[in-house]
Amino acid sequence: MEMTKKTTPLPPLRTLGATLLAGVMLTHLAAAEPATVTNTVTLTNVVTITNYAVVTVTNEILTTNFSLIVSTPEPDRKPTDLPPLNWIPPDDKFDWVQLKSGEWLKGRIKAMQDQKLEFESDELNDQSFDWADVRQLRSPKYLDVLFDDGTAAHGPVTITPDLVKVQNEETEAYPRALLFSMTPGGSRRNYWSGKASVGLTLRAGNTEQVEYSAQARLQRRTAGTRLSLDYIGNVSSLDNVESANNHRVNSEFDLWLSRRLYLVVPYLEYYRDPFQNLDSRITGGVGVGYDILYTPTVEWNVTTGPGYQVVRFDSAQPGEPIEKSNGALTFGSKLDWDITRRLEFILEYRGQYTSKEVGETTHHAVATFSVDVTKQLDLDVSLTWDRISNPKIGADGIEPKPDDLRLIVGLGLDF
Numbered sequence: 001m002e003m004t005k006k007t008t009p010l011p012p013l014r015t016l017g018a019t020l021l022a023g024v025m026l027t028h029l030a031a032a033e034p035a036t037v038t039n040t041v042t043l044t045n046v047v048t049i050t051n052y053a054v055v056t057v058t059n060e061i062l063t064t065n066f067s068l069i070v071s072t073p074e075p076d077r078k079p080t081d082l083p084p085l086n087w088i089p090p091d092d093k094f095d096w097v098q099l100k101s102g103e104w105l106k107g108r109i110k111a112m113q114d115q116k117l118e119f120e121s122d123e124l125n126d127q128s129f130d131w132a133d134v135r136q137l138r139s140p141k142y143l144d145v146l147f148d149d150g151t152a153a154h155g156p157v158t159i160t161p162d163l164v165k166v167q168n169e170e171t172e173a174y175p176r177a178l179l180f181s182m183t184p185g186g187s188r189r190n191y192w193s194g195k196a197s198v199g200l201t202l203r204a205g206n207t208e209q210v211e212y213s214a215q216a217r218l219q220r221r222t223a224g225t226r227l228s229l230d231y232i233g234n235v236s237s238l239d240n241v242e243s244a245n246n247h248r249v250n251s252e253f254d255l256w257l258s259r260r261l262y263l264v265v266p267y268l269e270y271y272r273d274p275f276q277n278l279d280s281r282i283t284g285g286v287g288v289g290y291d292i293l294y295t296p297t298v299e300w301n302v303t304t305g306p307g308y309q310v311v312r313f314d315s316a317q318p319g320e321p322i323e324k325s326n327g328a329l330t331f332g333s334k335l336d337w338d339i340t341r342r343l344e345f346i347l348e349y350r351g352q353y354t355s356k357e358v359g360e361t362t363h364h365a366v367a368t369f370s371v372d373v374t375k376q377l378d379l380d381v382s383l384t385w386d387r388i389s390n391p392k393i394g395a396d397g398i399e400p401k402p403d404d405l406r407l408i409v410g411l412g413l414d415f
Helices: 016-031
Strands: 095-099 104-113 116-121 125-130 134-147 152-159 163-167 171-175 179-184 192-203 209-221 225-238 241-256 261-273 278-294 298-313 323-338 343-353 361-372 377-388 403-414
Touching: 095 116, 104 134, 134 163, 192 377, 209 403, 261 298, 278 323
Parallel strands: none
Antiparallel strands: 095 104, 095 134, 104 116, 104 179, 116 125, 134 152, 134 179, 152 163, 163 171, 192 209, 192 403, 209 225, 225 241, 241 261, 261 278, 278 298, 298 323, 323 343, 343 361, 361 377, 377 403
16 A cells, blocks of 8 residues: 655644554554555645644545545635625626625715715615725716816726726726715716705694794705705794794805815805894805815814895884895804714804894804614704894894704604
8 A cells, every 4th residue: 555645844733643643544454354545645734742643634535444534724824804806797787886895786876975975776775885885886877076186087987996997088097095076977966965854843732832843955066066055944833923933044055176175155144033133134255165074974174254244134223224234254164973874963053253233243053963764764853053142122122132042853854
């Protein structure tokens, strides 16, 4: 009988195994009837120790009398951190996205901005992914792509872990780290998104109370611009007597200069609150904005700039004008924090500094906790604060209180 041995040096903890195993085999073969060995014996990783034997065998040991199979994992093999990149999505009309887990999703890209990818799937509906969780992307459709240095590109896009490839007459490649935003081209409706939230309180019995509150946001985004329209309103009555009626509309158009810096051209605000003796207050201006924090979970920006304000009072004291106008300095801030995948905290603040005749300094702040109930339905809890430092006394001689606080609970719908 011939035996072929292949030994590989290993740390000192293993060789008496070769001796013991060989002895067992020879004793067994000597006791048995003569037989012909049908295979060679291949031994690897044989190490001698003084107390016991460990034998690692990577193939089968076969004789005519018995078969012994011993197998252990290869010591140098490590699990792959990410799935292989060799699978390519089919050449079809759909957009394809691969997550870090290796899963591929088929659907339609809505936008990539603010470090988030908005994706629509027939099976999963609308989804939002942190850009850091997206490994690859394939889109046969024309996308508008903007990079940090201001470079813009347009065409079908392929994104790998390191590169962004845009196909035109020639394929252009850019570092993925410089990607700022990406939106579908050719269909204007793809640029729009929004949310509406409504709260209603009804009470009957000794007192009859009706309270209605609403918040809405509509946003249009392209690769280099962002248009925001916001509304918040409250109407309430107690025993059929109106006790609140205020409405605020904000509009802002942002033009991106870099990943963090943008121009606000223009900013407009309309506000009405008869209980603050304001029939209407219109403020317009321009400014500059900057993203202080810009991460997949936290965004915080600030804006400031000059403006002009026109105020029409609900009533005025004798000899006082009913309408006044003056220059203003506007400032604002917004913090958006994804605490978890289902819980979001948003803090918005807007302020205006102007002359004493029109109220001096005004403040408006909204703090909102938003909980995802379903993929499109949210439970919103908001605390709003409005302050006019120097409210104007009306014809009735009553000076309005400077502060208004309101807690709003409502259901929000994302669209």
